[in-house]
Amino acid sequence: MRRTRYRPIGLSGEETVAKAKEQALRLLRYRARSERELLQRLQAKGFSEATAKSVIARLKKVGLVDDAALAEAVVQSxxxxxxPHSRWEVRFKLRRLGIPDDLIDPALTDWTDEVERQMAERYLRRRLPSSPTAKDLERAFRAAVQRGFELTALRDALRTLTGDPDALL
Incomplete structure (x- = not known):
């Protein structure tokens, strides 16, 4: 069923904008949202793109919608x-939330190669038994690669965990 634009009979343009703003504030009460996500949600509720964009512009002006702050909060979280999360996994989550690419890289500046290695090590510690066999190491390594951990970080983490400089070479 196709939705029609939200414009009930008897409501002026200003009243429609007020309803859209009310809906946007209701969405923001649950959690912070990106501009794109708010735009999509308001359009799904039947508001026109122009109405949704004007409401989002007002919310941006007062600081209730801030993609850069949202990206930074997701990374810090x-x-x-x-x-443990991989850098790729966090980047993917930010894209899924609708954060523009030009804001993702600055938000990930705290995510250094050392942080990636520490996250990989934590992930492997959780996946490996106390006395891992070669097969256990291989399984954990493959699972970590599928989660998006960088290969160099994984190799360094495996070397740290096993004490073997030739682990999985």
């Missing part, structure tokens, strides 16, 4: 999370 991933860095402090108990579950």
């Amino acid at each position: 991933a860095l402090s999370d108990t579950r």
Whole structure:
């Protein structure tokens, strides 16, 4: 079923904008959202693109919608999370949230190669038994690669965990 634009009979353009703003604020009450995500959600509710964009512009002006701050918050959350994340995984999440590419790279500046290695090591520690066999190492390595960890970080982490400089070479 195709949705029609939100413009009930008897509502002026200003009233429609007020309803869109109310809907946007309701969405922002649950969690921060990107401009693109808000635009899509408002359009899905039946508001026109022009109405949604004008509401988003007002919310940006007062600081309720800030893609750069959202990107930074997502990265900081991933860095402090108990579950290890790869840089690729965080980048993918930011794209899925609708953060523009030009804001993703600055947000990931804290995610150094050393952080990636530490995250890979934490991930492998969780995946490996206390006395891992070669097969266990290979399985954990493959799982980490599928999660997006960089190969150099994984190799360094495996060397640290096993004490073997030739681990999985």
